[in-house]
Amino acid sequence: MHRSKSVTRLDVAGLLAHGSLRGTTPLYLTPSSATIENVVLVSQLEAIQRVRPNTVVVLSPAMGAGGWLVSAALRHAWERRASAVVVAESTYSTAVIGLAERLGITLLASDEDPAGVALAMAAEIGAALSVVDAELARFARAVAKDTSLGDVLKTISNELDGVGISVEYDGVVLASAGMPLREAAEVIAVEIRGGNNAVRSTLTARVPASGVHNLQLVRSILEVAIPAVRAAWLLGDFLEASRAVPTAALAGLDQGPGSSGRAFEIEHRHLLTQLGWRPEDKYVALWIRSQAGNDPRSELTAVLRLLWRKVAARRPLAEVSGGWLALVPAENRDVSSLLEARVRTRLAETLAELGLVAGLSAWREDPPLLPAIVREARLAAESAWAAGPGTVLSFANLGVAAATTFVESDAVRLVAELALPRLMASADRDVIVAAVAAFLDHHGSVSLAAKALDLHRNTLQARLNRARELGVPLDSPAEMLSVHLILNVLRGPIRGKPNFQKPTIETRKDSP
Numbered sequence: 001m002h003r004s005k006s007v008t009r010l011d012v013a014g015l016l017a018h019g020s021l022r023g024t025t026p027l028y029l030t031p032s033s034a035t036i037e038n039v040v041l042v043s044q045l046e047a048i049q050r051v052r053p054n055t056v057v058v059l060s061p062a063m064g065a066g067g068w069l070v071s072a073a074l075r076h077a078w079e080r081r082a083s084a085v086v087v088a089e090s091t092y093s094t095a096v097i098g099l100a101e102r103l104g105i106t107l108l109a110s111d112e113d114p115a116g117v118a119l120a121m122a123a124e125i126g127a128a129l130s131v132v133d134a135e136l137a138r139f140a141r142a143v144a145k146d147t148s149l150g151d152v153l154k155t156i157s158n159e160l161d162g163v164g165i166s167v168e169y170d171g172v173v174l175a176s177a178g179m180p181l182r183e184a185a186e187v188i189a190v191e192i193r194g195g196n197n198a199v200r201s202t203l204t205a206r207v208p209a210s211g212v213h214n215l216q217l218v219r220s221i222l223e224v225a226i227p228a229v230r231a232a233w234l235l236g237d238f239l240e241a242s243r244a245v246p247t248a249a250l251a252g253l254d255q256g257p258g259s260s261g262r263a264f265e266i267e268h269r270h271l272l273t274q275l276g277w278r279p280e281d282k283y284v285a286l287w288i289r290s291q292a293g294n295d296p297r298s299e300l301t302a303v304l305r306l307l308w309r310k311v312a313a314r315r316p317l318a319e320v321s322g323g324w325l326a327l328v329p330a331e332n333r334d335v336s337s338l339l340e341a342r343v344r345t346r347l348a349e350t351l352a353e354l355g356l357v358a359g360l361s362a363w364r365e366d367p368p369l370l371p372a373i374v375r376e377a378r379l380a381a382e383s384a385w386a387a388g389p390g391t392v393l394s395f396a397n398l399g400v401a402a403a404t405t406f407v408e409s410d411a412v413r414l415v416a417e418l419a420l421p422r423l424m425a426s427a428d429r430d431v432i433v434a435a436v437a438a439f440l441d442h443h444g445s446v447s448l449a450a451k452a453l454d455l456h457r458n459t460l461q462a463r464l465n466r467a468r469e470l471g472v473p474l475d476s477p478a479e480m481l482s483v484h485l486i487l488n489v490l491r492g493p494i495r496g497k498p499n500f501q502k503p504t505i506e507t508r509k510d511s512p
Contacts, residue, residue: 009214010036010128012056012084012106020120024086024108028100034083037216039125041118045069048076054216058086058118070096078103086110086117132217140224149232149306153177156205156225160218164206167192167229167306172350174201174306185209190222192229201303203229237302244318246275247327250370251320277370284330284339285361285377288351289323291385300354310346312339323381325374336363344392352390357381362396376418379411395419412489420486423470429490435463436472437487440480 013033015021035054042048043060051057057077063069070087074096077085084106087096100107110117139159146152149167157165157178166176168189185206192201203222207215249271272279288304301319308317308326317326330336340360351358359380361373376395384393395418417424423432435453439460442448450460464474473479 020124023112024110027097027107027109030104030106036083039118039121045072051080053081055082056084057082058114060114061088067093071099074099078105136224143225143228149175149236152228152232166204168204169201169303172353188219240305240316244316247318247325248320249275251325280367282330282367283327284336284363285373286326287323287359287377287381288356289381290356307350311342330363333363340394348390348392355389357384358392359384360394416486420471426470432463432467433487433490435460436467437491440484
């Protein structure tokens with residue numbers, strides 16, 4: 001904003017050099033030249049207590065009748081952060097100059113009529129303000145042409161010579177433009193009021209504390225830009241919501257526990273095709289949720305969509321029942337790992353501040369069933385709460401251990417379907433489940449378990465080997481509790497209430 005800085009920013013040094021203060025005598029000048037935004041002619045001491053900061057206080061001849069009045073005026077002007085005090089040529093004394101120096105306020109003397117000095121300065125301030133109005137009108141026309149939030153913030157930053165501009169929600173930076181400052185900064189924030197006044201967000205500028213910018217002018221620019229910021233944000237959120245329809249629809253079609261994923265795809269193949277989902281593509285699902293798992297608030301949805309752009313700008317984030325869902329294409333394991341790393345580095349800290357967690361589905365070599373990875377991501381998010389807000393957990397790092405997070409048998413059965421798909425699809429599942437459960441019930445004794453099942457020891461051993469082939473982690477002590485919990489649920493009937501041995505499981509969960 002080069003023109004605004006050189007033309008509209010009035011200060012004491014400038015007016016002393018070539019302005020209305022040229023005829024005054026500097027009695028004391030502060031090391032830095034103070035900004036001038038207003039002028040007031042004072043004839044009563046109490047009037048100084050009502051002046052605004054950055055005001056030049058011109059004392060009338062009546063105020064200069066006694067030295068104590070000038071001293072009192074200096075103190076009041078200093079308290080109100082006035083730019084300078086102008087006194088009559090004949091009313092100052094050495095003591096008054098010393099007081100101005102101690103207070104750190106500019107003191108000037110004038111042999112001209114004080115009213116004339118004040119009127120001349122008022123004319124200069126008015127002319128400067130008219131230039132400001134013209135500058136603001138030009139800027140308003142320029143920023144109104146931008147349709148994206150990023151472009152709006154860039155236009156604001158460019159107008160202020162590249163200073164840092166950001167949209168913030170409770171201190172969390174959602175979008176930004178310009179260069180962050182390495183020096184001390186003056187922070188100017190203007191509230192962004194949405195249509196329902198629900199989003200507690202601000203448009204914030206961080207300008208150098210060196211005094212190069214007129215802070216009041218910076219605030220005026222931010223206020224002028226607010227409608228453009230709000231419109232661009234609303235438009236972006238509307239477009240994101242439209243793009244997120246297929247993702248939200250997929251979550252709404254999620255099949256219940258025990259149903260076949262392939263049967264689901266066959267049943268809904270036409271709808272999935274219309275929504276743009278192709279069974280040969282590979283995706284990783286991300287689920288964000290709050291601790292309570294309540295339905296998301298639209299206020300937070302708009303905030304999260306801005307944050308999500310830092311991770312995957314081209315993949316929409318859908319507001320769904322119980323949280324927020326995104327599906328990101330992942331052709332190989334490296335892409336999946338990169339996505340997880342981005343979520344951790346770019347979102348985890350912010351999720352912690354917002355009281356949220358995130359779960360990711362596991363990447364698989366074969367194209368996964370879309371409903372399955374949605375459920376994996378949701379289970380991972382639910383399990384993440386054990387580690388607190390801000391946790392990002394992948395189902396690939398969880399597996400059967402997710403079962404220890406839940407008490408409800410339906411949720412445990414869902415973990416089994418996702419973590420042990422080969423076992424769940426096996427024709428001899430019930431036989432294998434009974435064999436492994438007996439083995440664990442008898443503390444890993446093949447002989448005792450075989451006796452309990454009325455089987456030959458070698459037969460039981462063969463079934464245990466078969467369980468390993470189907471992906472049951474029998475040789476991982478850390479996962480035994482989870483496996484035992486799952487098997488206790490699976491030993492019950494597939495339909496109806498399972499045989500869930502709650503007292504036994506709770507005891508095992510509390511044991512070290």
